Amino acid sequence: MNIIDFKNVYTNYDLKPVLENINLTIKEGEHWTILGSNGSGKSSLIKLISSDLHPSKKYSYTKKIFNKERWDIFELKKKLGIITNELHNYFEMHGGFLSAYEVVLSGYYSSIGVFKHQDFSQEQYQKALEVLEFLDILDIKEKKVSQMSTGQLRRCIIGRALIHDPQVFILDEPTVGLDIKAQNSFIELIRKLSKQASIILVTHHIEEIFPEISHVALIYKKTIYKQGKKENILTSQNLSEIFELDININKKNNRYYIEDIN
Numbered sequence: 001m002n003i004i005d006f007k008n009v010y011t012n013y014d015l016k017p018v019l020e021n022i023n024l025t026i027k028e029g030e031h032w033t034i035l036g037s038n039g040s041g042k043s044s045l046i047k048l049i050s051s052d053l054h055p056s057k058k059y060s061y062t063k064k065i066f067n068k069e070r071w072d073i074f075e076l077k078k079k080l081g082i083i084t085n086e087l088h089n090y091f092e093m094h095g096g097f098l099s100a101y102e103v104v105l106s107g108y109y110s111s112i113g114v115f116k117h118q119d120f121s122q123e124q125y126q127k128a129l130e131v132l133e134f135l136d137i138l139d140i141k142e143k144k145v146s147q148m149s150t151g152q153l154r155r156c157i158i159g160r161a162l163i164h165d166p167q168v169f170i171l172d173e174p175t176v177g178l179d180i181k182a183q184n185s186f187i188e189l190i191r192k193l194s195k196q197a198s199i200i201l202v203t204h205h206i207e208e209i210f211p212e213i214s215h216v217a218l219i220y221k222k223t224i225y226k227q228g229k230k231e232n233i234l235t236s237q238n239l240s241e242i243f244e245l246d247i248n249i250n251k252k253n254n255r256y257y258i259e260d261i262n
């Protein structure tokens, strides 16, 4: 099954073109990384997938998610676990009083918080506990968002998506603000998630491209400049082209790193 099938998709903010002629097919079982410079359109591509941004009607296009053209947005978002820094910041600003358990439970109603009128079954309570355990944060079940570290809150937000057992996790720069240890354990967590769902990871750090990532899309000049199997796309030449710098990358233990930049 195709998770994403975009053909000739254009999009803009007001009248300003942001992405042009996007052709992208992501199949079940594949794991993708999206790379590109600041402002190249990575988050806009994610917003197109999540239907927070829409294709321009000026061009004829195909936009299918899970082989369907039209979706109830709430249903779609349950199948796509979308983790953005916007959501993280929103919880930080407006959900400081919530516990880790409540952040995870709030996923059932896609709300920022748990309210008296919301009805949860015993199974749902139990599932939220299992999710906390899976994410290794059961010990902070009662801890309030206002007292959490960035890494702890980021895990809770993953948990909020995880209760729906999404078929895909879309992670837009998920390690922003994490120290080296938290970054490493977060990438290990995403690897664990990749065993049960497809991953679409937007990142600026090539060392975060973990071995299970099978495909890479490079965004440059408002379009997908190159895409395909990781080994073919993640080359010094391609990265030098999209970042307009002389970049040398290398690989060790199946992980990529930047050797030098001129």
Ligand SMILES: Nc1ncnc2c1ncn2[C@@H]1O[C@H](COP(=O)(O)OP(=O)(O)OP(=O)(O)O)[C@@H](O)[C@H]1O
Binding pocket: 013, 018, 036, 037, 038, 039, 040, 041, 042, 043, 044, 045
């Ligand atoms: N809400 C908005 N209204 C108008 N323009 C926007 C909006 N959001 C993004 N843009 C513009 O669209 C372009 C692509 O932005 P986008 O956030 O998709 O890039 P990005 O690759 O995710 O960048 P970064 O790596 O800095 O997060 C940029 O020129 C940006 O200024």
